[in-house]
Amino acid sequence: MTTTTPVSPRSLRWARRRQSFTRSWNAYRSQRTGMIGLFLLAAIVILALAAPILVDESQLSVTQATGGRMEPPSAGFPLGTDEVGRSILALTLWGARLSLLIGLTATVVAILVGTAIGVTAGHIGGWYGWIALRFSDWFMVLPSLVVAIALLAVLGRSMSTTILVIAMVSWSGTTRLVRAQTLTVQARPYLERAKALGAGHWHQMTKHILPNVLPLVLASATLLVPSAILMESSLAWLGLGDPNVVSWGSILNRASSNGAVSAHAWWYLLPPGLAILLVVLAFMMCGRALEAVFNPRLRGEQS
Amino acid sequence: MTDGSSTADGASTEAPSAGRSRPGGRVSSGFGRYLFKHVGGAAVSLLLVLFSSFFIFRLIAGDPIDQLTRERPVSPEERAAMRAELGLDQPMWQQFWDYITGTLTMDLGESFQYRRPIFDLIVERLPATLILSGTGMVLAVVLGFWIGTRAGWKQGTRFDKGHVATGLLLYSAPTFWLGMIIILVFARYLGLFPVNGMRSPSTPPDFWSQAADIGYHLVLPVLTYTAVVYAGYLMIMRSSLLDEIGSDYLTTARAKGLRDDEVRRKHAVPNALLPTVTLVFLALGGVVNGSIVTETVFSWPGLGSLFVQSIFYPDRPVLQALFVLFSSSTILAVLGAEILYWFIDPRIRRSG
Numbered sequence: 019m020t021t022t023t024p025v026s027p028r029s030l031r032w033a034r035r036r037q038s039f040t041r042s043w044n045a046y047r048s049q050r051t052g053m054i055g056l057f058l059l060a061a062i063v064i065l066a067l068a069a070p071i072l073v074d075e076s077q078l079s080v081t082q083a084t085g086g087r088m089e090p091p092s093a094g095f096p097l098g099t100d101e102v103g104r105s106i107l108a109l110t111l112w113g114a115r116l117s118l119l120i121g122l123t124a125t126v127v128a129i130l131v132g133t134a135i136g137v138t139a140g141h142i143g144g145w146y147g148w149i150a151l152r153f154s155d156w157f158m159v160l161p162s163l164v165v166a167i168a169l170l171a172v173l174g175r176s177m178s179t180t181i182l183v184i185a186m187v188s189w190s191g192t193t194r195l196v197r198a199q200t201l202t203v204q205a206r207p208y209l210e211r212a213k214a215l216g217a218g219h220w221h222q223m224t225k226h227i228l229p230n231v232l233p234l235v236l237a238s239a240t241l242l243v244p245s246a247i248l249m250e251s252s253l254a255w256l257g258l259g260d261p262n263v264v265s266w267g268s269i270l271n272r273a274s275s276n277g278a279v280s281a282h283a284w285w286y287l288l289p290p291g292l293a294i295l296l297v298v299l300a301f302m303m304c305g306r307a308l309e310a311v312f313n314p315r316l317r318g319e320q321s
Numbered sequence: 322m323t324d325g326s327s328t329a330d331g332a333s334t335e336a337p338s339a340g341r342s343r344p345g346g347r348v349s350s351g352f353g354r355y356l357f358k359h360v361g362g363a364a365v366s367l368l369l370v371l372f373s374s375f376f377i378f379r380l381i382a383g384d385p386i387d388q389l390t391r392e393r394p395v396s397p398e399e400r401a402a403m404r405a406e407l408g409l410d411q412p413m414w415q416q417f418w419d420y421i422t423g424t425l426t427m428d429l430g431e432s433f434q435y436r437r438p439i440f441d442l443i444v445e446r447l448p449a450t451l452i453l454s455g456t457g458m459v460l461a462v463v464l465g466f467w468i469g470t471r472a473g474w475k476q477g478t479r480f481d482k483g484h485v486a487t488g489l490l491l492y493s494a495p496t497f498w499l500g501m502i503i504i505l506v507f508a509r510y511l512g513l514f515p516v517n518g519m520r521s522p523s524t525p526p527d528f529w530s531q532a533a534d535i536g537y538h539l540v541l542p543v544l545t546y547t548a549v550v551y552a553g554y555l556m557i558m559r560s561s562l563l564d565e566i567g568s569d570y571l572t573t574a575r576a577k578g579l580r581d582d583e584v585r586r587k588h589a590v591p592n593a594l595l596p597t598v599t600l601v602f603l604a605l606g607g608v609v610n611g612s613i614v615t616e617t618v619f620s621w622p623g624l625g626s627l628f629v630q631s632i633f634y635p636d637r638p639v640l641q642a643l644f645v646l647f648s649s650s651t652i653l654a655v656l657g658a659e660i661l662y663w664f665i666d667p668r669i670r671r672s673g
Contacts, residue, residue: 152365159648164644165648167628168644172377252614279509282505299490303489
């Protein structure tokens with residue numbers, strides 16, 4: 019397909035990457051649930067990004083609230099109001115930004131740490147590899163919500179500590195996965211060839227191992243985001259979130275501490291909860307489809 | 322393959338009969354070594370938990386006196402007296418040593434908020450947690466396995482798709498939110514069940530009335546817990562059955578003329594169960610800590626709600642003790658799974 023004349027290694031590499039991307043995309047596209055998840059996700063992300071255009075930030079202010087106390091849905095407030103008279107619709111839209119931001123950032127941090135430790139543990143091995151593996155095993159066994167609560171209770175409540183804590187309880191799975199994949203890649207002949215040609219550890223890890231590990235990492239990252247979002251919402255609901263920001267979990271925290279359940283204020287409970295459910299579901303659908311594309315065990319037709 | 326001599330010396334302390342050449346002796350020496358390895362690993366993990374709890378709650382958290390005396394001014398003498406009472410005037414290594422020996426002898430210190438020994442608090446609240454998450458877990462495992470095997474066996478049918486979709490949907494719901502919605506619908510609107518708590522004060526004190534009352538209060542929390550957890554078992558059971566479904570031994574079983582139902586029950590499921598055993602054991606560990614959120618939603622008087630309540634006091638000794646308890650229960654559960662694996666998966670015995 020790449021035409022005639024001498025091709026540089028770089029263009030060859032990109033052509034190959036493009037080709038494998040197209041192949042993966044085609045495999046992904048054939049899965050209906052994956053596509054539904056992707057559309058759902060795109061819609062939610064667009065709404066979250068457009069929140070400042072759709073709803074002015076002043077609507078989040080407690081002092082400038084215009085509605086009554088826990089009013090049911092009406093023309094002025096399509097989803098009703100909270101205990102100080104703010105629009106639930108506005109809160110939910112703005113909450114999307116924070117829930118997504120924390121979920122994604124925490125996942126990125128976890129993935130970076132997990133991949134770095136996993137690749138080095140698999141490649142270098144020895145004492146370092148053994149300790150890294152035991153350490154990640156240990157982290158994996160610890161109950162994540164308990165650890166997160168304990169850390170947040172002593173570190174204090176802010177957005178960055180929330181992100182840090184969620185990343186801390188979720189990096190270990192990636193490490194295991196990446197280490198295992200690194201070991202299989204390492205056994206392939208082309209790595210031996212690279213070594214024979216004098217490739218250093220850094221070159222081997224970044225040019226040969228990483229590109230082969232990344233697809234699996236991507237699939238597992240897509241499945242980490244929903245658990246990070248769920249974790250954030252649970253922590254915020256328990257009252258451990260940043261008190262100065264609005265996330266779906268913190269909206270529900272206010273709802274339960276202000277007696278929305280006993281006031282039968284279903285409009286206060288449903289929107290943020292359904293929003294969490296939809297985002298998590300969308301990510302899970304995408305993640306499962308990606309896993310089917312990238313996991314060699316689930317990929318039937320290619321040899 | 323398995324030479325007795327190399328395994329015998331490693332495990333001589335556990336299995337004195339290992340040196341003899343009886344076939345039974347060889348197996349037990351292999352098991353001794355396996356056990357030793359995993360028990361040792363678990364012991365190191367438990368020590369690490371103790372270390373990290375000391376690190377988190379004594380070193381990162383700062384001086385507990387500041388938190389204890391937030392609202393009122395204290396004189397330096399009073400401060401010093403409090404420090405001495407809590408043992409904070411000792412050097413750090415001495416505090417660490419006291420902490421380790423205290424925890425190992427079940428002397429967990431005293432709660433700030435209840436002014437009572439933490440050990441008593443835990444003993445008092447443990448049954449409530451065990452009732453709630455024990456019931457919830459048994460239901461979730463049974464439901465997940467039952468649906469998971471049937472869905473996997475008939476992959477792609479309406480039954481399969483419907484159950485996978487329902488499971489994923491419930492799995493995606495935040496537990497606390499589901500609990501709130503369940504309270505809103507079943508307790509507030511329909512008035513069928515109590516809103517929260519574990520028993521009503523008006524119930525007569527005899528055993529059966531009390532049990533019935535607790536059962537009545539248990540329905541909604543268990544429903545919440547099960548609804549969120551069972552989907553995980555469903556998916557794992559389903560996918561491990563799918564792994565087995567193309568196997569030759571199933572074709573053989575069918576060729577023998579077994580009914581489809583028998584092939585599934587007697588051949589496919591036992592093999593598919595293997596990967597799920599770990600999950601069940603992890604869940605066993607989760608019984609102690611799995612219901613933190615559920616207990617909080619329903620004000621269930623168990624360990625989970627004690628943990629959450631202690632965050633805001635802040636009752637640091639209780640947080641620390643529960644952190645250790647929750648973490649070690651999962652570590653011990655995983656150890657249990659590893660030991661069980663020896664008996665149910667012959668491949669481990671060969672690889673050592």
